[in-house]
Amino acid sequence: MENKKHIVVVGAGFGGLQAVKKLAKDKSLHITLIDRSNHHLFQPLLYQVATAVLSPADIAIPIRSLMHRKKNVTVLMDEVTGIDKENKTILLDDKKISYDFLILAAGAKTGYFGKNDWMKYTLGLKNLLNALRIRNKILMSFEEAENHPDRSGELLKYVIIGGGPTGVELAGSIAELANSIINDDFRNIDTRKAHIVLIEAGSDLLPTFDRKLSVYAKKRLEKRNVNVKLNSRVLNIEDHKIYIKTPEGEKIITADIIIWAAGVEAVGLTNTFGLPTDRQKRLIVNRYCSFDEYPEIFAIGDISDFKDENGKALPGVSAVAMQEGRYAASAIIDKLKDKKIKPFKYLDKGSMATIGRKDAVAEVLGIKFTGFLGWIMWLLLHLFYQVGFKNKVSILITWIWSYLTFGASARLIQESLSEEEKQSLLYSLDPQKPVK
Amino acid sequence: MENKKHIVVVGAGFGGLQAVKKLAKDKSLHITLIDRSNHHLFQPLLYQVATAVLSPADIAIPIRSLMHRKKNVTVLMDEVTGIDKENKTILLDDKKISYDFLILAAGAKTGYFGKNDWMKYTLGLKNLLNALRIRNKILMSFEEAENHPDRSGELLKYVIIGGGPTGVELAGSIAELANSIINDDFRNIDTRKAHIVLIEAGSDLLPTFDRKLSVYAKKRLEKRNVNVKLNSRVLNIEDHKIYIKTPEGEKIITADIIIWAAGVEAVGLTNTFGLPTDRQKRLIVNRYCSFDEYPEIFAIGDISDFKDENGKALPGVSAVAMQEGRYAASAIIDKLKDKKIKPFKYLDKGSMATIGRKDAVAEVLGIKFTGFLGWIMWLLLHLFYQVGFKNKVSILITWIWSYLTFGASARLIQESLSEEEKQSLLYSLDPQKPVK
Numbered sequence: 128m129e130n131k132k133h134i135v136v137v138g139a140g141f142g143g144l145q146a147v148k149k150l151a152k153d154k155s156l157h158i159t160l161i162d163r164s165n166h167h168l169f170q171p172l173l174y175q176v177a178t179a180v181l182s183p184a185d186i187a188i189p190i191r192s193l194m195h196r197k198k199n200v201t202v203l204m205d206e207v208t209g210i211d212k213e214n215k216t217i218l219l220d221d222k223k224i225s226y227d228f229l230i231l232a233a234g235a236k237t238g239y240f241g242k243n244d245w246m247k248y249t250l251g252l253k254n255l256l257n258a259l260r261i262r263n264k265i266l267m268s269f270e271e272a273e274n275h276p277d278r279s280g281e282l283l284k285y286v287i288i289g290g291g292p293t294g295v296e297l298a299g300s301i302a303e304l305a306n307s308i309i310n311d312d313f314r315n316i317d318t319r320k321a322h323i324v325l326i327e328a329g330s331d332l333l334p335t336f337d338r339k340l341s342v343y344a345k346k347r348l349e350k351r352n353v354n355v356k357l358n359s360r361v362l363n364i365e366d367h368k369i370y371i372k373t374p375e376g377e378k379i380i381t382a383d384i385i386i387w388a389a390g391v392e393a394v395g396l397t398n399t400f401g402l403p404t405d406r407q408k409r410l411i412v413n414r415y416c417s418f419d420e421y422p423e424i425f426a427i428g429d430i431s432d433f434k435d436e437n438g439k440a441l442p443g444v445s446a447v448a449m450q451e452g453r454y455a456a457s458a459i460i461d462k463l464k465d466k467k468i469k470p471f472k473y474l475d476k477g478s479m480a481t482i483g484r485k486d487a488v489a490e491v492l493g494i495k496f497t498g499f500l501g502w503i504m505w506l507l508l509h510l511f512y513q514v515g516f517k518n519k520v521s522i523l524i525t526w527i528w529s530y531l532t533f534g535a536s537a538r539l540i541q542e543s544l545s546e547e548e549k550q551s552l553l554y555s556l557d558p559q560k561p562v563k
Numbered sequence: 564m565e566n567k568k569h570i571v572v573v574g575a576g577f578g579g580l581q582a583v584k585k586l587a588k589d590k591s592l593h594i595t596l597i598d599r600s601n602h603h604l605f606q607p608l609l610y611q612v613a614t615a616v617l618s619p620a621d622i623a624i625p626i627r628s629l630m631h632r633k634k635n636v637t638v639l640m641d642e643v644t645g646i647d648k649e650n651k652t653i654l655l656d657d658k659k660i661s662y663d664f665l666i667l668a669a670g671a672k673t674g675y676f677g678k679n680d681w682m683k684y685t686l687g688l689k690n691l692l693n694a695l696r697i698r699n700k701i702l703m704s705f706e707e708a709e710n711h712p713d714r715s716g717e718l719l720k721y722v723i724i725g726g727g728p729t730g731v732e733l734a735g736s737i738a739e740l741a742n743s744i745i746n747d748d749f750r751n752i753d754t755r756k757a758h759i760v761l762i763e764a765g766s767d768l769l770p771t772f773d774r775k776l777s778v779y780a781k782k783r784l785e786k787r788n789v790n791v792k793l794n795s796r797v798l799n800i801e802d803h804k805i806y807i808k809t810p811e812g813e814k815i816i817t818a819d820i821i822i823w824a825a826g827v828e829a830v831g832l833t834n835t836f837g838l839p840t841d842r843q844k845r846l847i848v849n850r851y852c853s854f855d856e857y858p859e860i861f862a863i864g865d866i867s868d869f870k871d872e873n874g875k876a877l878p879g880v881s882a883v884a885m886q887e888g889r890y891a892a893s894a895i896i897d898k899l900k901d902k903k904i905k906p907f908k909y910l911d912k913g914s915m916a917t918i919g920r921k922d923a924v925a926e927v928l929g930i931k932f933t934g935f936l937g938w939i940m941w942l943l944l945h946l947f948y949q950v951g952f953k954n955k956v957s958i959l960i961t962w963i964w965s966y967l968t969f970g971a972s973a974r975l976i977q978e979s980l981s982e983e984e985k986q987s988l989l990y991s992l993d994p995q996k997p998v999k
Contacts, residue, residue: 165702184618191748201750204706222710266601270640274658312627314637520964524956 131157131199132463135217135226137207138394139167139190141445142428143232145452151197153460158200159224161217165189165204168255171445171509172522174293176258178300179266183255185522207233210400212421228423228459231410232452235429235443238392238407245364249387252293264384265301269309269318276315283321286369286382288361289389290327291334292480295344297386298325299482302351307484323353324380326371328360328389333488335442336478340488343497347482361389391443393430405432414470415458416451425458427451433471441473445512450474479505567593567635568899571653571662573643574830575603575626577881578864579668581888587633589896594636595660597653601625601640604691607881607945608958610729612694614736615702619691621958643669646836648857664859664895667846668888671865671879674828674843681800685823688729700820701737705745705754712751719757722805722818724797725825726763727770728916731780733822734761735918738787743920759789760816762807764796764825769924771878772914776924779933783918797825827879829866841868850906851894852887861894863887869907877909881948886910915941 134150136143139162150158166187175181194200209218216225237251250261265285272279285301287294305321312318325332325348331341332348332355345355362370362377369380393408402418403411409432412418416425416433428448433441441447450473458468479489479501487501489508496504506526510519570586572579575598586594602623611617630636645654652661673687686697701721708715721737723730741757748754761768761784767777768784768791781791798806798813805816829844838854839847845868848854852861852869864884869877877883886909894904915925915937923937925944932940942962946955 165706182618182620184620189748191745195747198750202748203710205710270601274639274641309627311631312625312638314634520960521957524960528956 131155132227133157133159133225134228134230134459135159135161135224136230136232137161137217138232138234138428138430139193139202140170140232140234140428140448142234142448142452142455143230144193145449146230146232146427146456147194147197147200149453149456150459151194151200154199156199158197159203159226160190160194160200161203161205161207161219161224162190163204163206164254165191166255167193169512170253171512173252173255173258174296174300176255177252177261177265177297178304179262180300181522181525183259185525187255207395209396210424212401212424215423226423228462229425230452230455230459231424231426231430232428232448233394233430234448235391235407235409236394237387238390239387240390240406242364245387248364248366248368249288249385251387252297253391261384261386265304268384269313269316272316273313279316279320280322281381282383283316283318284324284382285321285384285386286324286326286380287386287388288326288369289387290325290329290332290355290357291388292478294325294327294386294388295332295348295480295482297388298323298348298353298355299351299486302348302353303483306351319352321352324356324382325353326356326359326361326369326380328358330358332357333480336480336488337490337495340490340495340497344480344482344488347486351483391429395430397430402426407432415468416455416471417458422462425455427455433473435473442478444478446476447473479508481505567591568663569593569595569661570664570666570895571595571597571660572666572668573597573653574668574670574864574866575629575638576606576668576670576864576884578670578884578888578891579666580629581885582666582668582863582892583630583633583636585889585892586895587630587636590635592635594633595639595662596626596630596636597639597641597643597655597660598626599640599642600690601627603629605948606689607948609688609691609694610732610736612691613688613697613701613733614740615698616736617958617961619695621961623691643831645832646860648837648860651859662859664898665861666888666891666895667860667862667866668864668884669830669866670884671827671843671845672830673823674826675823676826676842678800681823684800684802684804685724685821687823688733689827697820697822701740704820705749705752708752708754709749715752715756716758717817718819719752719754720760720818721757721820721822722760722762722816723822723824724762724805725823726761726765726768726791726793727824728914730761730763730822730824731768731784731916731918733824734759734784734789734791735787735922738784738789739919742787755788757788760792760818761789762792762795762797762805762816764794766794768793769916772916772924773926773931776926776931776933780916780918780924783922787919827865831866833866838862843868851904852891852907853894858898861891863891869909871909878914880914882912883909915944917941 134156136147139160144167147158147160150156166189169186172181172186176183176186191202194202205219207217207219216223236253239245251257268282272282287298301323305318310318332344333341348355359371359373362372367381367383371378397408397410398404405411410426410430411432412426416427418424428451429443454471461468477491479487481487485499485502487505489496489501489504491504570592572583575596580603583594583596586592602625605622608617608622612619627638630638641655643653652659672689675681687693704718708718723734737759741754746754768780769777784791795807795809798808803817803819807814833844833846834840841847846862846866847868848862852863854860864887865879890907897904913927915923917923921935921938923941925932925937925940927940
């Protein structure tokens with residue numbers, strides 16, 4: 128590495144990758160990209176893995192294969208345990224790395240606003256393992272109901288908490304699975320009788336969207352047999368029980384499968400870094416995606432809390448992370464040339480969410496789309512943003528195939544395990560722990 | 564079901580599926596197909612999932628989607644716990660089903676010839692979970708070596724026990740991964756220095772193949788840096804240690820990753836059925852794939868031990884299972900028409916194994932192929948036998964893509980888990996156990 132400047136990027140999500148791509152073009156820099164997993168994940172499609180439309184490999188791509196031609200980038204699969212800011216050193220599981228600049232882009236995980244008990248009773252959806260777990264539970268509920276049709280009413284019940292894009296897309300996707308994709312597959316039950324409940328604390332679904340689109344989304348979900356409960360605040364969650372406060376009073380909802388899509392918090396030990404954090408453990412950054420005391424440290428994407436000139440926090444979406452990633456890379460390159468840098472400005476290009484096959488809501492550069500047109504916009508934009516070429520082709524085929532046949536091609540339930548298998552599995556599923 | 568004859572088929576592998584397909588055409592029959600997992604698995608390609616070339620969904624297809632148009636077939640995801648032969652009833656986890664005819668086709672799992680201790684120290688390869696576990700371990704070994712290049716010699720060592728097709732294909736595939744596919748991805752290590760050892764007790768690899776092909780396979784594997792140890796019998800296995808007896812004396816091999824591909828045994832509680840079994844717990848059947856005392860029960864494929872007219876046992880390959888499946892279905896249909904049935908006769912169409920990219924050995928209808936031609940034969944025959952159309956396209960694209968780019972598109976390591984995640988995972992990974 129001689130006297131090359133060393134930039135460490137933590138996290139290979141949308142933000143981190145954009146930063147590395149831009150930095151790597153400057154051959155006077157050496158970049159180390161650290162991630163705790165070995166793949167970049169296309170998070171916006173995670174719900175399709177959870178509902179058995181896509182396979183994990185369709186939405187994940189090995190970080191090393193994205194970087195193998197960029198010879199000034201070293202990829203490390205490791206976990207950050209701390210930052211020694213004074214010595215400009217980042218502490219990993221079992222070694223230290225010094226940096227000239229540091230970009231923190233580790234993203235978010237499911238957050239419960241401090242109610243960590245709820246984690247035990249609900250399923251989050253932030254990584255591949257989460258998605259596979261939801262998929263297993265949903266598919267198994269249909270199998271169980273086929274074996275015990277008398278209990279199908281209670282078995283085929285799915286409650287989703289949180290009416291943002293993830294909640295809406297999950298609800299729509301489960302409805303589609305039950306209503307059309309697998310309906311022909313069973314002999315003893317009618318899967319269309321599955322009961323899907325979507326709970327939102329606010330007065331609208333998709334609260335960050337234009338209200339017209341929110342109203343449209345609710346109407347279409349209801350047409351697909353989703354029970355949408357607005358103004359319903361979750362008071363408590365226990366084993367298979369949700370206590371909610373609605374305008375009509377307090378209620379208890381029971382369900383075997385409860386999915387939590389209502390909140391996130393920053394990944395990792397952000398609150399031990401000695402940097403300012405908010406309630407969701409996100410790093411509060413200045414207008415330069417950085418810190419006044421440590422201008423060589425940047426935090427971008429879901430791990431950060433950036434307030435624009437009006438004091439409004441930017442949403443936790445991939446577009447923000449990507450723009451911040453490119454900004455941080457440029458800022459570093461400019462700083463190294465002693466150029467003055469300008470504050471970060473987010474350009475909002477729009478937002479979108481699918482409701483089902485041939486149905487989505489989208490707002491692109493101020494123009495609103497719904498129904499089939501919205502779905503086409505959604506499909507094109509998602510394919511356009513997918514990282515690897517192979518993944519694009521594979522997803523396209525899977526989607527076209529699903530569309531033509533109503534078949535979910537990824538409907539795999541992993542094998543059941545013997546006791547011995549379970550014991551050794553715990554060990555092997557944790558890739559941080561190599562066999563010693 | 565009125566007074567339709569009821570045929571129960573246990574296992575949706577190659578044998579079970581062929582039987583059901585044939586039986587389902589007779590609309591006077593009702594068929595119940597029971598499997599403990601929800602998918603049919605194309606086992607011959609399992610090693611490609613283990614070495615990150617294919618994704619699980621590429622080689623597995625939901626049983627229900629294969630059967631959804633066959634209205635006289637009911638699919639149950641359940642586990643057989645016993646057979647009440649006198650009352651012609653099969654006992655499942657929590658219910659009973661009576662049958663007029665029963666076809667047992669549950670297959671094989673990794674077997675250790677009674678040395679069940681060895682299971683703890685080795686990785687088997689008979690289902691998707693096994694394959695993902697091997698994949699995680701292999702990929703993680705490279706990640707660890709990149710983090711600790713000083714220990715790369717010990718980390719990048721892979722021992723495979725068993726020189727049959729599975730062992731040969733795994734060894735070749737790991738060699739390819741290390742030698743070309745991922746070699747460019749690392750900065751601190753040379754993955755081509757990985758040490759792959761293939762141990763075989765007999766005097767030849769691929770013992771059931773023509774000897775010319777066996778010799779060819781050994782030569783080619785050695786060219787790919789695989790250390791082939793013939794005439795090496797495993798005496799004992801301990802944690803990361805294998806004791807072998809070679810013509811030169813006893814030796815100890817140490818390795819972090821030990822894969823067991825040397826034996827199988829019948830799946831399930833075959834030894835409690837009150838039917839004759841062999842040393843590998845396989846059901847010893849008569850010349851009609853059945854039992855003299857219980858001619859309404861058939862056992863086919865890897866769960867059975869069938870000896871031909873020369874007393875030679877048929878090999879545990881898909882071709883045997885498929886032919887036996889069709890035979891059993893015909894036999895049942897003939898018996899219902901009071902026709903006399905003939906003994907089963909296996910028609911051996913050949914065998915094959917890949918050694919690497921563009922290299923395989925094959926013997927088809929007596930003609931031997933090696934190298935590129937063998938590989939083309941292998942590729943065509945495997946695609947031809949894949950069950951679902953979508954899978955064929957997906958595999959073809961993946962293969963062509965891998966071939967053009969030397970990239971393994973399925974190189975995903977599942978996320979590392981927090982303690983809480985681990986606890987809830989155990990529960991969710993076992994699809995036999997629904998949330999109550």
